[in-house]
Amino acid sequence: EVGVSSPAGIVDSDNATVKWANKEMVRAEPHVMAQREQANDCFRFRDGHQLSSEDAQILRAQKRPNTAFNEIQKFLRFISGIERRTQQALLFLPRNADDEQAQMRGEWKTKIYEWFMDKSRGQFVRSRAFEDKIVGGLGFVDIGVTRVTNPHGAPRYTHIPSDQMLYPECSNENLEGIRWMARENHMDVGEACRKWPDSSIFLRAASGGAAN
Numbered sequence: 001e002v003g004v005s006s007p008a009g010i011v012d013s014d015n016a017t018v019k020w021a022n023k024e025m026v027r028a029e030p031h032v033m034a035q036r037e038q039a040n041d042c043f044r045f046r047d048g049h050q051l052s053s054e055d056a057q058i059l060r061a062q063k064r065p066n067t068a069f070n071e072i073q074k075f076l077r078f079i080s081g082i083e084r085r086t087q088q089a090l091l092f093l094p095r096n097a098d099d100e101q102a103q104m105r106g107e108w109k110t111k112i113y114e115w116f117m118d119k120s121r122g123q124f125v126r127s128r129a130f131e132d133k134i135v136g137g138l139g140f141v142d143i144g145v146t147r148v149t150n151p152h153g154a155p156r157y158t159h160i161p162s163d164q165m166l167y168p169e170c171s172n173e174n175l176e177g178i179r180w181m182a183r184e185n186h187m188d189v190g191e192a193c194r195k196w197p198d199s200s201i202f203l204r205a206a207s208g209g210a211a212n
Contacts, residue, residue, distance in 0.1 A: 028169065046070075047073075050068040076135060080131040092107075115155075119154065126141060129159055140162055140164075140165050166182040167182070168180065
């Protein structure tokens with residue numbers, strides 16, 4: 001697997017912000033790559049591949065059965081199934097129960113949140129990220145607005161594979177307190193320009209002027 005500090009992942013620039021970002025990604029590479037390796041093993045175990053590819057090949061060559069039993073998968077399905085069927089609602093409540101204005105604002109925000117989740121089908125995406133977390137330790141989503149199908153904007157709640165995320169070393173739960181978080185992903189130039197229209201000139205220039 002290509003590391004985040006490989007030549008393909010580093011941009012040469014005199015910009016101070018870009019230099020800082022490159023330095024932080026290089027520093028983060030050891031623990032990010034170690035976590036990805038452990039997560040890949042966890043997903044392999046979940047999918048029933050308890051043996052390494054070398055051991056499995058030896059068994060096949062000797063025409064011996066693979067007697068490993070997948071005991072963990074049923075528990076993971078049980079936990080993720082409970083989360084899907086009993087999702088918790090998010091309510092915005094005032095600190096002071098006697099504050100009627102705050103109660104009205106809280107009800108308004110709750111309805112907006114419910115509308116956003118319903119339009120973006122966010123509850124399903126959140127469940128998928130939850131399953132990533134209980135298997136590999138981390139789960140990520142991307143929340144925002146998309147203009148792909150609606151020029152006026154539509155709610156966006158999408159799943160992010162955990163092996164696309166970069167972050168500084170942190171021992172706190174949910175990566176609380178980190179100064180930055182980044183995502184590495186391949187996309188065509190047109191999609192990148194739609195996502196960051198203010199930087200479209202630089203994106204096209206960096207790609208050699210390609211249209212996509």
